[in-house]
Amino acid sequence: MSDEGAATGTLENALKQATALAVEQALAILEAVPAHPPAILLLARARRALGDLDAANGILEDLVEARPRWAPAQVEHAIVLGSRGQGDAAIAALRRALAINSEHPEARRLLGDHLMATGDTEGADAAYARHVKASTRDPAYWRRRARCFAMTCRARSRC
Numbered sequence: 001m002s003d004e005g006a007a008t009g010t011l012e013n014a015l016k017q018a019t020a021l022a023v024e025q026a027l028a029i030l031e032a033v034p035a036h037p038p039a040i041l042l043l044a045r046a047r048r049a050l051g052d053l054d055a056a057n058g059i060l061e062d063l064v065e066a067r068p069r070w071a072p073a074q075v076e077h078a079i080v081l082g083s084r085g086q087g088d089a090a091i092a093a094l095r096r097a098l099a100i101n102s103e104h105p106e107a108r109r110l111l112g113d114h115l116m117a118t119g120d121t122e123g124a125d126a127a128y129a130r131h132v133k134a135s136t137r138d139p140a141y142w143r144r145r146a147r148c149f150a151m152t153c154r155a156r157s158r159c
Contacts, residue, residue, distance in 0.1 A: 015049075022046040037067050041076060048080055056080045064093070071100040075107050082114060090114055105135035 026043035029036055040063050047056040060077040067073055074097035082090035091114045097107040108131035116124035 019046050019049045023050070035066070037063065037070060037073070041073055044076055044080070048076075048083065053080055053084050057084060064096075068096070069100055071097040071104055071107065074100065075104065075110070078107070078110060078114075082110070087114055087117060091118075103130075103134040103137065105131055108134055 022042060023046045026039045026046060029039035030043070033039065040059060044056045044059040044063065047053075047059065057077075057080050060073060060080055063073045064070075064077050074093050078090040078093035078097065081087075081093055091111065094107050094111040094114065097104055098111065101107070108127050112124045112127035112131060115121075115127055
């Protein structure tokens with residue numbers, strides 16, 4: 001294995017370990033504070049990151065039923081649904097999130113992606129335009145996106 005491959009393997013292992021730790025921490029929080037929505041969302045995100053889409057989906061179905069007016073749960077549910085190949089259900093979840101928070105930049109971008117994938121270019125263009133408008137009002141969004149891009153880029157040894 002090349003040094004680059006070894007470094008990537010080490011990084012991948014570290015990310016898996018960190019994600020597994022996030023699962024443990026979320027479960028510990030839920031043991032102390034049952035049904036704590038942010039901990040449940042963290043658990044679902046960690047399960048998704050570990051590739052356990054069925055578990056993540058089950059967790060999120062319960063969460064969005066319990067907290068139907070919480071946009072972050074709807075958006076995470078849409079991500080999982082999309083990852084499971086359930087594009088129409090993902091679009092519905094994103095529309096629910098946007099009904100709660102019409103300026104949610106991530107939901108707007110994801111909706112554009114899903115609409116583009118279904119061939120609705122007009123709807124996708126409108127969603128992308130609203131994404132840009134919403135995200136310019138949220139500088140923290142762009143900082144998060146830049147950090148995410150930088151981490152992804154480094155993980156793939158492209159920076």
